[in-house]
Amino acid sequence: MKTNKLCIIRLSKYKNALYRLKSLGFVRVFSDNLADAVEATASQVRKDFSIFGISGNKRGGYKIDELIEKLNIILGKDELQKVIIVGLGKLGTALSRYTGFEKEEIKIVAAFDIDSTKFNQTDIKMIKLNEKTPVLALEYLPEFVRKNNIKIGIITVPDIAAQQVVDIMLSSGIKGILNFAPIRLRGNDDCIINNVNLEGELENLIYFVNASTKTKGK
Amino acid sequence: MKTNKLCIIRLSKYKNALYRLKSLGFVRVFSDNLADAVEATASQVRKDFSIFGISGNKRGGYKIDELIEKLNIILGKDELQKVIIVGLGKLGTALSRYTGFEKEEIKIVAAFDIDSTKFNQTDIKMIKLNEKTPVLALEYLPEFVRKNNIKIGIITVPDIAAQQVVDIMLSSGIKGILNFAPIRLRGNDDCIINNVNLEGELENLIYFVNASTKTKGK
DNA sequence: TAGTTTTTGTGATTTTTTTCACTACAAATA
DNA sequence: TATTTGTAGTGAAAAAAATCACAAAAACTA
Ligand SMILES: NC(=O)c1ccc[n+]([C@@H]2O[C@H](COP(=O)([O-])OP(=O)(O)OC[C@H]3O[C@@H](n4cnc5c(N)ncnc54)[C@H](O)[C@@H]3O)[C@@H](O)[C@H]2O)c1
Ligand SMILES: NC(=O)c1ccc[n+]([C@@H]2O[C@H](COP(=O)([O-])OP(=O)(O)OC[C@H]3O[C@@H](n4cnc5c(N)ncnc54)[C@H](O)[C@@H]3O)[C@@H](O)[C@H]2O)c1
Numbered sequence: 001m002k003t004n005k006l007c008i009i010r011l012s013k014y015k016n017a018l019y020r021l022k023s024l025g026f027v028r029v030f031s032d033n034l035a036d037a038v039e040a041t042a043s044q045v046r047k048d049f050s051i052f053g054i055s056g057n058k059r060g061g062y063k064i065d066e067l068i069e070k071l072n073i074i075l076g077k078d079e080l081q082k083v084i085i086v087g088l089g090k091l092g093t094a095l096s097r098y099t100g101f102e103k104e105e106i107k108i109v110a111a112f113d114i115d116s117t118k119f120n121q122t123d124i125k126m127i128k129l130n131e132k133t134p135v136l137a138l139e140y141l142p143e144f145v146r147k148n149n150i151k152i153g154i155i156t157v158p159d160i161a162a163q164q165v166v167d168i169m170l171s172s173g174i175k176g177i178l179n180f181a182p183i184r185l186r187g188n189d190d191c192i193i194n195n196v197n198l199e200g201e202l203e204n205l206i207y208f209v210n211a212s213t214k215t216k217g218k
Numbered sequence: 219m220k221t222n223k224l225c226i227i228r229l230s231k232y233k234n235a236l237y238r239l240k241s242l243g244f245v246r247v248f249s250d251n252l253a254d255a256v257e258a259t260a261s262q263v264r265k266d267f268s269i270f271g272i273s274g275n276k277r278g279g280y281k282i283d284e285l286i287e288k289l290n291i292i293l294g295k296d297e298l299q300k301v302i303i304v305g306l307g308k309l310g311t312a313l314s315r316y317t318g319f320e321k322e323e324i325k326i327v328a329a330f331d332i333d334s335t336k337f338n339q340t341d342i343k344m345i346k347l348n349e350k351t352p353v354l355a356l357e358y359l360p361e362f363v364r365k366n367n368i369k370i371g372i373i374t375v376p377d378i379a380a381q382q383v384v385d386i387m388l389s390s391g392i393k394g395i396l397n398f399a400p401i402r403l404r405g406n407d408d409c410i411i412n413n414v415n416l417e418g419e420l421e422n423l424i425y426f427v428n429a430s431t432k433t434k435g436k
Numbered sequence: 437t438a439g440t441t442t443t444t445g446t447g448a449t450t451t452t453t454t455t456c457a458c459t460a461c462a463a464a465t466a
Numbered sequence: 467t468a469t470t471t472g473t474a475g476t477g478a479a480a481a482a483a484a485t486c487a488c489a490a491a492a493a494c495t496a
Contacts, residue, residue, distance in 0.1 A: 008482090032443090059492045201412060206394065208410050209369055265455090274475090
């Protein structure tokens, strides 16, 4: 199965668009509706589906409910995904309070920091996963991750601290890391590290805006 | 000049890595050092530079100071980039308080919202750009953007409000938008819209982690 | 029922991006 | 000065991704 990062990203966009279409009362979609909703082409939509063996009906398009269900299974949304976050500063706080993840079956179940003024829990044994997100000392991370079988971690610590956090995560059994620190992190083959580089995104935008305003047209 | 988004993103990574190397006392770099620092290959580094006519010395590598300077010019960092943000909620607040942008010559000069409890300024005429980020009512956006010649805007409003904000930005003369709302926005040819899809990034990571744990190996 | 329309599914093709492989040259060394 | 060494620069090749184009099936039409 040929998978490519962009393709998976599109799958989650399709899924989001489908929820929106569904809430608008639609029952069916065609590849070109989806293409339009996510800024792709109709044939790309169909090719993406074909890669994952998703099929619709000729002339009838795709049934939204079925399509959502299939996409959710592919994207691992058939079960709640437990995630931890390290670094409860400005960005970490924003992420941990974001309610939008929950409807995607993603839950930030614990936060870790080294700043003791941020802790709201000290006894790891008392924590229940459905209460308000506990904020714990970093040293509890390995135990927490193992006990709760956590696979995904988010890093929102300053860049100088990020590699240290990666090392702790790796040795605790984390298998996927979403890193917001603007630095290259070294992992191992057993763990996927994806980076979100917000400075980079802004710089990129600035570059293309400057490039296009300098050359007058697009 | 063949430009591609990934290539520009790499340029900003090179630049970041160069600052780090410089602060470590290095004066020169070779393409393979840079490759290592940003997770690329040496030939990609050289090719990227060749696209932009950046050249080094055979056997001598690149002089870090010169390289930084050239990259900064390409990336538009020779002058302060003024940016506005709309939606001062959880994420918008984190971004507007982030100090890391300033060292990249990017400054969030004003924030806009519709929630009056967030405003800290009411008279647009009184605002000076070097004071604490003013938070204004959305209705002042067009005037502010025109007077201060702002080209870049960040959107951190809920998805249902995002298109409306785009429309206001476009008609005010904004040329580049960085959007955090998980929805496709419609712009025009005169304005570049880049999306940061944090849910998507997490879902993507979850997919690949699940895919690799299911198939045992990498 | 036959014909027409619409939309899927996918192999073939094109385009884009990355990697390879080799030349040229500057610096170090003998 | 001659020789060796290491690295830049770059066209060619390969790989990856996107697009095209069209046959086939389903759903309408009359
Ligand atoms: N805030 C933003 O909007 C923004 C934008 C772009 C990038 N980033 C990046 O995201 C990261 C976080 O940014 P921020 O603005 O939230 O920073 P912040 O300073 O507000 O928060 C960092 C948090 O990490 C904690 N911390 C530091 N070292 C730690 C360690 N070793 N283990 C655990 N916790 C530790 C600190 O106590 C603090 O709570 C940084 O790498 C930054 O470059 C942030
Ligand atoms: N918080 C996160 O970590 C996070 C993560 C992923 C995506 N996002 C996305 O980022 C956006 C913001 O998220 P948030 O958590 O900061 O939301 P939030 O609810 O905390 O903040 C939204 C802000 O936008 C303002 N607003 C609403 N309508 C507006 C309008 N028409 N004009 C101007 N301001 C308006 C609100 O008053 C509020 O201050 C959302 O689209 C969300 O999906 C956020």
